[in-house]
Amino acid sequence: MAARRKPRKPPATAAGVRRVVSRQRAVQRQVARADAKHARKEPKHPVQAGARPYPEPPMPQQHERKPGAERDLDPQPMFEAPFYAGSAKLAGKVALITGGDSGIGRAVAVLFAREGADIAIQYLCEHADAEVTRRAVESEGRRAILVPGDVSDREVCRHAVARTVDELGRLDVLVNNAAFQVHVPRFEDLTEEHFDLTVKTNLYGLFRMTQVALPHLTEGAAIVNNGSVTGLHGSGHLPDYAMTKGGIHAFTKSLAAQFVRDGGRVLQRRVLDIEVGADGPRTLVTDAGTMPVGTLVVCAGAHSNEFSAKLGDPVPLEAERGYHVTYSDPRMELPLPVFFPEYKFFVTPMEMGLRIAGQSEFAGVDAEPDYARADILAKHMQRIFPGISTADTTKWMGRRPSMPDSMPVIGRATKFGNVYYAFGHGHVGLCGGAPTGRIIADLVAGRSPSIDVAPFSAARFS
Numbered sequence: 001m002a003a004r005r006k007p008r009k010p011p012a013t014a015a016g017v018r019r020v021v022s023r024q025r026a027v028q029r030q031v032a033r034a035d036a037k038h039a040r041k042e043p044k045h046p047v048q049a050g051a052r053p054y055p056e057p058p059m060p061q062q063h064e065r066k067p068g069a070e071r072d073l074d075p076q077p078m079f080e081a082p083f084y085a086g087s088a089k090l091a092g093k094v095a096l097i098t099g100g101d102s103g104i105g106r107a108v109a110v111l112f113a114r115e116g117a118d119i120a121i122q123y124l125c126e127h128a129d130a131e132v133t134r135r136a137v138e139s140e141g142r143r144a145i146l147v148p149g150d151v152s153d154r155e156v157c158r159h160a161v162a163r164t165v166d167e168l169g170r171l172d173v174l175v176n177n178a179a180f181q182v183h184v185p186r187f188e189d190l191t192e193e194h195f196d197l198t199v200k201t202n203l204y205g206l207f208r209m210t211q212v213a214l215p216h217l218t219e220g221a222a223i224v225n226n227g228s229v230t231g232l233h234g235s236g237h238l239p240d241y242a243m244t245k246g247g248i249h250a251f252t253k254s255l256a257a258q259f260v261r262d263g264g265r266v267l268q269r270r271v272l273d274i275e276v277g278a279d280g281p282r283t284l285v286t287d288a289g290t291m292p293v294g295t296l297v298v299c300a301g302a303h304s305n306e307f308s309a310k311l312g313d314p315v316p317l318e319a320e321r322g323y324h325v326t327y328s329d330p331r332m333e334l335p336l337p338v339f340f341p342e343y344k345f346f347v348t349p350m351e352m353g354l355r356i357a358g359q360s361e362f363a364g365v366d367a368e369p370d371y372a373r374a375d376i377l378a379k380h381m382q383r384i385f386p387g388i389s390t391a392d393t394t395k396w397m398g399r400r401p402s403m404p405d406s407m408p409v410i411g412r413a414t415k416f417g418n419v420y421y422a423f424g425h426g427h428v429g430l431c432g433g434a435p436t437g438r439i440i441a442d443l444v445a446g447r448s449p450s451i452d453v454a455p456f457s458a459a460r461f462s
């Protein structure tokens with residue numbers, strides 16, 4: 001039998017390896033010294049970015065018996081919003097808020113009162129909490145009544161609405177907020193009784209309250225239903241609650257559909273031209289005929305300047321084009337949106353998958369998309385997450401309506417009293433859309449908007 005020979009190491013290589021190891025260790029020691037020098041001290045407290053101090057963890061553990069009393073919570077929830085100034089958006093109105101004694105319901109009651117509404121506070125039996133809400137509403141200078149009872153009982157709903165109308169004179173806004181929620185470790189632990197209580201409170205309560213309130217709601221009235229993200233995504237520990245919230249979303253959309261059936265009109269037209277007379281715009285020329293103009297709001301995104309110029313307000317609006325890539329089945333998860341400053345793009349987890357967005361391109365509003373720009377985003381993504389699946393990917397280009405001073409154009413046209421502008425929100429049109437809508441609604445209705453719109457006037461470019 002042949003003796004096994006020891007593998008021979010080339011002596012030069014062995015010495016070379018020792019040298020490399022020794023250099024690596026020297027570098028490691030040097031970095032360890034640098035690490036120690038620049039060691040980041042963990043902040044003792046979370047960043048306080050609000051206008052007043054907010055409670056900091058750790059919060060004391062607590063386990064309240066149902067139905068739970070807000071006054072027993074430590075720390076006490078904040079609901080006063082001392083820096084929010086009302087602007088009479090609900091002047092002379094009356095709101096009925098279910099679950100109005102505490103939590104979201106209490107905060108809504110107080111801020112509705114600050115907007116000028118009298119409040120009926122409906123709640124189960126937490127009388128002490130409801131008294132706090134009543135005093136808070138009254139300190140806003142408004143009236144409040146307390147209407148206790150189980151919202152899943154039709155008679156209780158009928159009584160609450162009747163007392164609201166009798167004592168406060170009318171009903172303009174119903175806020176369906178009351179809900180029951182208790183988690184379960186697993187679906188198998190959800191009992192029939194538990195399920196029944198959740199559905200009766202969250203769905204029957206909302207259905208019955210809406211039904212008895214409806215005959216009292218007239219033009220301009222509103223029903224506000226409290227949904228939840230669990231109604232969109234489900235929840236492992238709240239299967240019954242998530243199911244009722246999904247039901248509330250669908251119920252709300254169904255009520256909106258009835259608006260159209262009852263004579264509300266939603267028209268989809270492409271506006272080709274505006275015929276303008278000496279006293280203002282007279283007719284819209286559309287792809288489906290002409291339409292007379294009463295009041296005109298120009299909010300045509302990156303095309304808005306085509307119309308504002310016709311109406312006597314030429315403005316330097318530019319389409320700042322941006323790109324998305326959406327990975328429908330990325331085979332990876334991100335819990336939060338992430339910004340990568342070195343590549344200047346965002347990755348956002350969405351219902352339809354992972355979306356990356358970025359790029360600013362100035363190529364005119366009508367030019368064809370240049371998807372090489374989307375490919376740059378995708379290349380960065382691949383570099384950061386090499387394991388991402390790109391099997392199911394779509395690309396998109398959008399036009400941000402951008403102004404040179406990064407301020408939107410909001411307000412009345414300079415020449416005509418029946419024309420309003422609402423465009424130019426650039427990178428933040430999704431966030432800015434709702435407040436702008438509110439401002440325009442106020443202006444069209446002849447009310448003072450909550451802010452001074454003068455700095456946003458189209459006249460700043462004349």
Ligand SMILES: Cc1cc2nc3c(=O)[nH]c(=O)nc-3n(C[C@H](O)[C@H](O)[C@H](O)COP(=O)(O)OP(=O)(O)OC[C@H]3O[C@@H](n4cnc5c(N)ncnc54)[C@H](O)[C@@H]3O)c2cc1C
Nearest residue numbers: 270271300301303322323398399425426427428429430431
């Ligand atoms: C890649 C990208 C990422 C973005 N990310 C964000 C973000 O994270 N957050 C955020 O707040 N904003 C974001 N934005 C910006 C936001 O999308 C815009 O600011 C917003 O869409 C502008 O709203 P708008 O209603 O003014 O215009 P648009 O959304 O463009 O709406 C204008 C509407 O007018 C219609 N219209 C135009 N011409 C006519 C015509 N002749 N007749 C009839 N209708 C017409 C159009 O069809 C369109 O429906 C992003 C934009 C892009 C491109």
